[in-house]
Amino acid sequence: MLRNSGLVNQKLTPFKSLTTHRLLTNSQVVLSTIKVQSRPSALKQAHTNTMSQLDGNFDGLFAKIDELKPRFIDRLAKAVAIPAVSADESLRPMVVKKAHFLRDELEKLGFQDIQLKDLGVQPPPVENPKLPLPPVVLARYGNDPAKKTVLVYGHYDVQPAALEDGWLSEPFTLVIDEEKQLMRARGSSDDTGPLNGWLNVVEAHRELGLELPVNLVGCFEGMEESGSIGLDQLIAEEADKYFKGVDTVCISDNYWLGTKKPVLTYGLRGCNYYQIIVEGPGADLHSGMFGGVVAEPMIDLVKIFSSLVDSQGRILIKGIAEMVAPVTEKEKELYEKIDFSVEEMNAASGSQTCLYDNKPEILMHRWRFPSLSIHGVEGAFSTQGAKTVIPSRVVGKFSIRTVPNIESAKLDKLVIDHCNEVFKSLGSPNSMKAELIHDGDYWVSDPFNASFTAAAEATKAVHGVEPDFTREGGSIPITLTFQTQLKSNVLLLPMGRGDDGAHSINEKLDISNYVQGMKTMAAYLHYYGASEEK
Numbered sequence: 167m168l169r170n171s172g173l174v175n176q177k178l179t180p181f182k183s184l185t186t187h188r189l190l191t192n193s194q195v196v197l198s199t200i201k202v203q204s205r206p207s208a209l210k211q212a213h214t215n216t217m218s219q220l221d222g223n224f225d226g227l228f229a230k231i232d233e234l235k236p237r238f239i240d241r242l243a244k245a246v247a248i249p250a251v252s253a254d255e256s257l258r259p260m261v262v263k264k265a266h267f268l269r270d271e272l273e274k275l276g277f278q279d280i281q282l283k284d285l286g287v288q289p290p291p292v293e294n295p296k297l298p299l300p301p302v303v304l305a306r307y308g309n310d311p312a313k314k315t316v317l318v319y320g321h322y323d324v325q326p327a328a329l330e331d332g333w334l335s336e337p338f339t340l341v342i343d344e345e346k347q348l349m350r351a352r353g354s355s356d357d358t359g360p361l362n363g364w365l366n367v368v369e370a371h372r373e374l375g376l377e378l379p380v381n382l383v384g385c386f387e388g389m390e391e392s393g394s395i396g397l398d399q400l401i402a403e404e405a406d407k408y409f410k411g412v413d414t415v416c417i418s419d420n421y422w423l424g425t426k427k428p429v430l431t432y433g434l435r436g437c438n439y440y441q442i443i444v445e446g447p448g449a450d451l452h453s454g455m456f457g458g459v460v461a462e463p464m465i466d467l468v469k470i471f472s473s474l475v476d477s478q479g480r481i482l483i484k485g486i487a488e489m490v491a492p493v494t495e496k497e498k499e500l501y502e503k504i505d506f507s508v509e510e511m512n513a514a515s516g517s518q519t520c521l522y523d524n525k526p527e528i529l530m531h532r533w534r535f536p537s538l539s540i541h542g543v544e545g546a547f548s549t550q551g552a553k554t555v556i557p558s559r560v561v562g563k564f565s566i567r568t569v570p571n572i573e574s575a576k577l578d579k580l581v582i583d584h585c586n587e588v589f590k591s592l593g594s595p596n597s598m599k600a601e602l603i604h605d606g607d608y609w610v611s612d613p614f615n616a617s618f619t620a621a622a623e624a625t626k627a628v629h630g631v632e633p634d635f636t637r638e639g640g641s642i643p644i645t646l647t648f649q650t651q652l653k654s655n656v657l658l659l660p661m662g663r664g665d666d667g668a669h670s671i672n673e674k675l676d677i678s679n680y681v682q683g684m685k686t687m688a689a690y691l692h693y694y695g696a697s698e699e700k
């Protein structure tokens with residue numbers, strides 16, 4: 167049943183299927199080692215020819231994308247209907263099912279050499295030691311040595327979602343809001359919509375009988391929302407095999423900063439995710455009988471939690487601030503030029519809870535300072551009502567978003583030592599273990615290369631404006647691995663808006679962002695294919 171609380175006069179349509187119903191620090195060093203090679207003139211000619219197939223104008227291609235919109239929405243509806251939540255062990259079969267769905271779609275679209283790469287079982291910490299990791303789906307479209315090769319990455323897993331969290335409709339049913347012209351479902355923006363975008367771009371070319379201007383290599387994973395476990399190794403193994411010849415990498419898995427201006431992204435924060443396990447009594451206890459008599463794990467956990475961060479968002483763990491790269495004068499100028507406002511920030515959070523009252527501070531705290539977030543407690547009473555229980559075992563979850571020049575291993579040691587010291591100071595008879603669940607490094611790149619230029623041209627062709635160049639507060643753990651292992655540039659080309667509600671309730675993708683996003687992807691491939699440099 168659709169729940170429509172809070173919105174009046176809203177037309178809701180559950181979608182029926184058509185057929186069935188750093189500024190530069192670490193990466194600067196890496197980039198300086200990438201050689202820009204001139205391509206032989208015959209190859210340049212080939213690229214110019216594919217570009218000239220369009221006669222320098224995208225009208226036909228864009229019109230085809232517009233025409234195929236219902237089919238593309240249908241593909242998205244089918245994809246989001248599979249609850250591929252990588253963080254929920256019980257839903258792992260659904261993640262695998264979505265990989266199979268993706269393979270079938272790729273097959274139908276004529277992709278070649280489709281492979282489902284097995285990554286083995288999930289390493290600890292994990293409840294089920296035999297839990298299989300979902301496969302990485304590899305596919306290519308075209309293998310013409312005269313063309314450049316673009317690797318497109320996306321993830322088909324999603325964050326958890328439940329109607330009772332406050333969704334207006336079933337999270338795994340695509341609902342079209344006709345009035346707002348948006349599509350609501352978990353994964354619509356992060357990242358099923360953008361991933362589908364690449365498939366749709368291929369379909370539009372096929373329908374037009376238009377040759378793709380580049381060779382496409384698809385790399386689609388099912389563990390991004392859980393730290394991309396296993397993918398680093400696969401990329402290292404396939405760098406000179408499946409990924410041989412890749413000229414550049416394009417990732418569409420982040421968001422515009424606000425709601426109006428398209429952006430291209432050259433930086434991400436990293437994410438180190440930890441858990442604190444506190445164990446005490448042999449079973450959950452009656453607080454009337456045992457309260458004040460036994461040491462309560464939840465009280466110890468709350469004490470440790472409160473020692474991590476203050477209410478102004480300042481991290482209290484010693485040694486972290488010292489690792490953060492200092493802000494430079496040149497850098498400060500950049501923030502002023504970005505199109506963003508405190509009001510947009512408040513609108514996106516649905517509140518007036520922003521800790522800063524000016525754009526540069528907001529942007530710096532989102533992009534270039536670390537943050538520590540406390541996410542939740544496993545094992546604690548969390549439903550409605552007033553249960554008088556003492557939980558016997560609680561697992562607290564928190565993560566730190568990392569930035570240049572935080573060293574991941576050093577951070578882990580600082581965090582775990584801190585938790586051990588605080589717990590020791592409590593004098594509790596309970597036991598406590600603090601550990602890393604997964605990590606992924608930050609990435610900051612140089613946006614002055616052919617791929618970013620092509621994306622800027624594509625943005626101009628679709629939206630009529632120059633994009634802003636932004637960094638992203640979120641993380642895509644595998645980005646730096648692509649850059650270093652494939653010795654290639656990486657471009658982040660977002661499709662959705664800053665208010666899409668990724669990871670939140672009522673995640674959505676505006677229909678215009680889906681359609682314009684695909685046009686931008688398509689034009690990007692044409693501009694990049696025709697460019698003279700990598």
Ligand SMILES: C[C@H](N)C(=O)N[C@@H](Cc1c[nH]cn1)C(=O)O
Pocket residue numbers: 356357390391392393419420437439606639640641642643668
């Ligand atoms: C930006 C991207 N779409 C995203 O949401 N990434 C996740 C990845 C993650 C999950 N755990 C650790 N990293 C994120 O930034 O939370």
Ligand SMILES: [Zn+2]
Pocket residue numbers: 321356357390419420
């Ligand atoms: Zn994502």
Ligand SMILES: [Zn+2]
Pocket residue numbers: 325356391668669
């Ligand atoms: Zn995400």
